[in-house]
Amino acid sequence: MIEIPVYAGIIVAYYYLVLSLLGSWVTHLFETDRRLYAAACLGMILAQGILLDLTTTLLLRAVRKRMR
Amino acid sequence: MDFPVSHAHIAPVYLVVVGFVIGVLGGFFGVGGSFIAGPALRLAGLQWNMAVGTDLAHIMGKSVVAARKHRALGNIDFKLGFIMMAGTIAGAEAGAQGIEALKRHGDVNMVVSWVSIVVYFSISTFMAWDAWETLRAHRPGAKRGAPPAENTRSDRTSVGHVTARIQRLHLPPMISLPTSGIERISVWVILAVSFVGGIFSGFLGGGAGYIRMPSMVYLLGIPTHLAIGTDLFEVIISAGYATASHAMKGNVDILIALVMNTGAAIGAQIGATATQFFRGPGIRMAFVPLPLIGMGIVIYTLITGQKL
Numbered sequence: 001m002i003e004i005p006v007y008a009g010i011i012v013a014y015y016y017l018v019l020s021l022l023g024s025w026v027t028h029l030f031e032t033d034r035r036l037y038a039a040a041c042l043g044m045i046l047a048q049g050i051l052l053d054l055t056t057t058l059l060l061r062a063v064r065k066r067m068r
Numbered sequence: 069m070d071f072p073v074s075h076a077h078i079a080p081v082y083l084v085v086v087g088f089v090i091g092v093l094g095g096f097f098g099v100g101g102s103f104i105a106g107p108a109l110r111l112a113g114l115q116w117n118m119a120v121g122t123d124l125a126h127i128m129g130k131s132v133v134a135a136r137k138h139r140a141l142g143n144i145d146f147k148l149g150f151i152m153m154a155g156t157i158a159g160a161e162a163g164a165q166g167i168e169a170l171k172r173h174g175d176v177n178m179v180v181s182w183v184s185i186v187v188y189f190s191i192s193t194f195m196a197w198d199a200w201e202t203l204r205a206h207r208p209g210a211k212r213g214a215p216p217a218e219n220t221r222s223d224r225t226s227v228g229h230v231t232a233r234i235q236r237l238h239l240p241p242m243i244s245l246p247t248s249g250i251e252r253i254s255v256w257v258i259l260a261v262s263f264v265g266g267i268f269s270g271f272l273g274g275g276a277g278y279i280r281m282p283s284m285v286y287l288l289g290i291p292t293h294l295a296i297g298t299d300l301f302e303v304i305i306s307a308g309y310a311t312a313s314h315a316m317k318g319n320v321d322i323l324i325a326l327v328m329n330t331g332a333a334i335g336a337q338i339g340a341t342a343t344q345f346f347r348g349p350g351i352r353m354a355f356v357p358l359p360l361i362g363m364g365i366v367i368y369t370l371i372t373g374q375k376l
Contacts, residue, residue, distance in 0.1 A: 018326050026322060027072040038315035041322040042308055045125050048326055049132030052333030056133070060337055 010055065074122070074321035078112045087126065087328035091335020094127075094277070095134040096342050097296060097355050102127060102269075103188050103278050103362030109324070110369050116180045117171055120272065121311065121319030128307040129325065130332035135300040137340035143297025145247040148290070151255060152262035152298075156280075156306035159266020164313045166271050181366050184272050188359035188366075191278055198227060198286070199353035231289040248290045248298075261287050262302075270310050277303060278359055285352070292348030 022044075029037040069080050086108045090101030102123050109119035138144055170176035239254035265280035277299050284295035314320050343351065 014330065018323065023072055023323060030073050030318070034316045034318065037322075038312040038320075041125055041315045041320055041325075042128075042312055044322060045129040045311070045325060045329070046132065046308075048329055049129035049333070052129075052329060053133040053136055053337075056333045056337050059334075 071321050071323050073323060074114055074118045076113055076118075076321065076324070078324065080327050082112065083324060083327045084331035087130070087331030088335040089331075090126075090328075091130055091133070091332030091337075092339040092342075093335075093358060094130055094300070094332070095137060095336040095339025097277070097281065097339075097351065097358070101130075101358075102272065102276070103184070103359045104365070105328070106184070106272065107362050107365030107369065111365055114321075114324075116177045117167055117314075117317075117319045118321060120167060120180070121314030121317070122321045122324050124269070124307050124311045124314060125320050125322055125325035126328045126332065128304060128311055129329040130336055131300045131303040131307065133333050134336035134340050135297065135304060137337055138297030138300055138343075141293075141297065141340070141344065143293050143343070144301045145245055145290070145294050145298045146301070147243075148245050148248060148258065148284075148288075149298045149302040151243075151258050152265075152280075152302045153305045155259035155262030156266035156269065156276075156302060157309045159263040159268075160270035160306055160310040161266075161313060162263075163267040163270020163272075164310060164317065166267075167314075167319070168317060178370075180272065181370050184366050185363050187268065187272065188278070188363040191282060192356050192359045192363075195282060195352050196356040199349050199356065202349040203353065227286050228289075231286060234287055235289055245290075248288075248294050250289055253288065258288065266306060266310075269306060270313070282352075285348075292351055293343060296343060296351075 026037070026040065029040055070077050086105060090105050093101045093104070105123045105126065106116075106119050109122060110116060114122065135144065167176060167180070170179050234257060235250065235253050237254050237257060239256045241255050242252045243255055244251055245253065261283045262280065265276045265283060268279045269276035280302075281292075281295050281299045284290040284299060285292055290298065311320060315322075346354075
């Protein structure tokens with residue numbers, strides 16, 4: 001099924017984005033400003049939750065359509 | 069892969085698989101899965117304080133996905149959820165302060181390990197007994213008990229008499245919860261139940277759904293499906309507060325939480341959808357092995373010195 005490789009591709013690209021681009025910024029915040037780090041944690045986890053929910057909903061709808 | 073905030077080296081596939089399993093469990097049982105995620109992160113080499121805080125962050129994100137699905141199924145009592153938030157947040161801060169005190173004394177890993185073992189075992193034992201008694205009383209040909217529920221949203225437990233007594237406690241202000249089918253219950257009872265759940269959240273990590281979901285069913289009398297959805301909704305706010313608290317204390321590696329959530333998002337959708345096909349006692353019986361798995365992982369980390 002094409003949806004799984006598509007999701008896997010999105011995840012790999014996401015890892016690169018999150019870990020490579022955000023890693024040093026997040027670590028800097030952690031070491032210098034804990035309040036801002038806490039706010040960034042909440043913002044990132046919420047944004048990711050909503051984004052992944054939309055992505056997985058579309059993905060599962062596509063899977064169900066194909067199964068029918 | 070290296071995670072610079074916690075100085076941990078963990079395979080991302082491990083985190084995604086753990087996240088997926090916990091996502092399914094969360095969507096189906098209404099629990100954050102901290103009784104597995106916490107020990108799983110500990111097993112990967114994280115200190116308990118970092119495992120507790122990181123788990124909270126992951127649970128918050130995962131609960132957004134699962135709660136949206138349960139809302140579509142009509143499984144959320146928003147009135148109850150908002151009241152519980154107040155008690156949970158206060159309890160979570162108390163629990164987080166407990167972790168800080170243990171960090172200062174240098175024995176956070178040992179104490180949290182033993183507390184989690186006792187808690188996980190107790191919950192599993194009680195829920196096994198209740199689910200068994202309820203299923204036995206309501207199977208065809210049973211001599212006692214009322215006929216089985218006609219649909220998956222109504223529910224019965226073996227401690228209904230205790231629940232009825234708690235609901236009759238007259239401690240004003242009293243409110244009704246029409247979505248959950250409760251005519252009258254004291255706000256203080258709801259706050260007390262949620263405060264205790266919050267302490268476990270802040271101390272052992274996660275949303276403490278393994279405490280709160282059973283508490284909502286057995287103490288408040290909330291039907292299991294509504295307890296699942298309402299708990300997930302409430303976890304978004306309470307875990308968010310606990311995440312912020314732990315992040316300011318240096319106990320959250322957000323990068324690990326973000327990676328775990330990529331698996332959790334799919335799992336939560338699957339788990340939430342599956343609840344439509346099961347009744348309350350069946351869900352509660354299926355829940356029993358989960359805290360025992362977490363207990364097993366914690367025992368393993370104690371015996372072997374923790375790292376995979």
